[in-house]
Amino acid sequence: MTRLSLLTTSTILTFALGSTAWAQATHPVTGETLAEDQTFQYRLLDQFPSIDPQLIEETAGGHVARQLFEGLLTQNADGTLRPGVAESWSSEDNQTWVFNLREDARWSNGDPVTAQDFVASWQRAADPATASEYAWYVELSQISNSAAVIAGEVGPEELGVRAIDDRTLEVTLSQPLPYFPQMTVHYTFMPSHQPSVEEHGAAWTAPENIVSNGAYMLDEIAVNEFFRLVPNPEYWGAENVIITEVTGYIINDASQALTRFQAGEFDMMDDLPAGSYPRLEAEMPDVAHSVPRLCSYYYAINQSESGHEALQDRRVRTALSLMIDREVITDQVLQAGQAPAFNFTHWATAGFEMPEIEYASWTQEERMAHAMELMTEAGYGPDNPIELNLIYNTSENHRQIATVISQMWRPLGVSTVLNNFEWQSYLEIRGNQNFDVARSAWCGDYNEASTFLDLLTSNNSNNDGKYANDEVDRLMAESVTMADPQPNYTAVEQILSEDMAIIPIYHYTQNFVLDPTIRNWPMENVENNWYVRDIYRVAAE
Missing domain, CATH: 3.10.105.10 (Dipeptide-binding Protein; Domain 3)
Structure with a gap:
């Protein structure tokens, strides 16, 4: 039997922080002096077309979805798996997988997050009527009947995923796939709040309509300018979330963005101007980073x-x-x-x-x-x-x-x-x-x-x-x-x-620049999956 439920140093660090951690003079685990300002701002090259988990097709929207929604599993700073909505997961043959959901998972409106939510969302991803650019990903994951559902040969209800009860999700694959749990981290497999989808249609992700289950909620968005996230009080780990506000700025011009970063307008940017990294590394070795x-x-x-x-x-x-x-x-x-x-x-x-x-x-x-x-x-x-x-x-x-x-x-x-x-x-x-x-x-x-x-x-x-x-x-x-x-x-x-x-x-x-007061950034995650709920800001020296 394969049974995976991982708790690493990064996870322990996050779990150890109490609801008032950012108000404390020092970090309760590392002893670092914490900043009074616990906001995080970053730059995006482009406006994301969608933050609907089943419609996202690019990385900018994926980064935002990772803050707004939580799938069955997430990742530690080194890219290894850790519990998300699922507390544990297991398989005896790598073909039938069972995920046990936590009791305290809640949507931002207070609704419980259930196995049925995942069933409906995954069916939605495969349903031809959704026209998801990532429907192929459902088929790639080898979920039973996915190809037939995507082709419209059978209904979405035939997809090989079912809720045994509110807190137990069973996924049946057409053939063994040992790395299937890794695939559930992807935004396509994050849950969407079906009552909101049904009530508001394409507008369900607007700030006034969206219901999410991640560490943050969408507070405001101005297309091609910025968006703002605030903590979700219903999130199961809300008491461990330190960053109190997340703002993303859409800036197409890399040189302009770097100038604004150096002026202190935001904390992180990637897609640096071509050829600028050697200079930045030499001038600011604690700010400029290059990782695979x-x-x-x-x-x-x-x-x-x-x-x-x-x-x-x-x-x-x-x-x-x-x-x-x-x-x-x-x-x-x-x-x-x-x-x-x-x-x-x-x-x-x-x-x-x-x-x-x-x-x-x-x-x-x-x-x-x-x-x-x-x-x-x-x-x-x-x-x-x-x-x-x-x-x-x-x-x-x-x-x-x-x-x-x-x-x-x-x-x-x-x-x-x-x-x-x-x-x-x-x-x-x-x-x-x-x-x-x-x-x-x-x-x-x-x-x-x-x-x-x-x-x-x-x-x-x-x-x-x-x-x-x-x-x-x-x-x-x-x-x-x-x-x-x-x-x-x-x-x-x-x-x-x-x-x-x-x-x-x-x-x-x-290759990116990061304000050195931002700590616990996942430098070793080659997939570049980062979760704002894991980071915090220390006081400047």
Whole structure:
């Protein structure tokens, strides 16, 4: 029997703090002098399109949802699992999982959080009527009948999840999946308050309507400007929450945001201006941080029927990839510890062995020479040029990278039109395949290689380039039942490289600045999952 219920140092620290901890002169565990001001402010690059757990499709909304809603499980500072709404969870075969919910879990309106809430929310995620961009994630988790529900072949009530009673949730998978509990941390599996959804429809997440079950509640929002959260008094751990207010500021301009950070307007920002990290690290070593982050930066290539004719040719796609000098991007443009990428899955993914990609071992001169040969073979070049539309979401970093890469492509006879869009418009344009090449990034939804590789299966709704390969689909489906799926993952990475399904560019680091008075930040969480309920502010020295 697998039985998991973890209590780590980070959890003990949080549990040890009483309701008046922020009013005390010193921290009751560490002895640090606490600040009178226990607010937290941070910067966002883009306005999140949604904070509805079943409709979120990007990280900005995911960070906010993590404060507003609590799933069955959450994570410690090092990324290990800890209880959320579920106090314990178990399985005898890794196929039928039972989660025991805590008695004191409450919605912000005082309603109890029940197993039925999770059943309804997960059914909602899979229901075609919801049109969730993450419905595929429910299928990826191997919940029984998920594929049939998503396809509309059976009703949502057929999904393999049921409430044994108010406090006992049973999940039946179509096949054993030992890391299923890790997947429940994701926002898609957070509960939504069904009476609010039914009463208010799409407006249920407005501040005046929203009912949430996390440590915080949505108090105010001004689209493209800011949002504000306040503590949820009904949260089961409310007496341990120290930060009294959370404010997020939406600032597209990274340089402006950094100036405002240095002026003390907020406590944390990532997506630093390209090339700024070495200076910041030298000037403010206790403020600037760079840690591995489970994300890969790549260019999606439109291979749908609406795509550019030249991009349907593998040789052209490969030539575009070979011409990119990734070390220029990582070492000269970004300069914050990012690693050049020749495959999709991030090197820090748990248990993953990096594949040997042939062109990764070549010199850049060898890559460029082969790229020129491939373009000539494909019938393109300076005498038969190609014009490509490259889209990216508004960011000085994305603009700089796109500008550099477009220059690298010129010797191939490729001219590139750069188009930037605000986040919501960019997602819609990319999702509708109204592009030739699109700036993209994928951050792991859980710490296992399938979180990356499943993205490029043909039925994944986030596969915006519409790449399709039957062998990739077969290998990924087979990997779920394998004791050691690494051989399949290696084979998939090789196929993706041979087809040049996408153009990998770099593997992320999480480079950010953080006010040193903010403590207990989860530096070791490679998924970058942070919970404001865990942090606190000490008095400035």
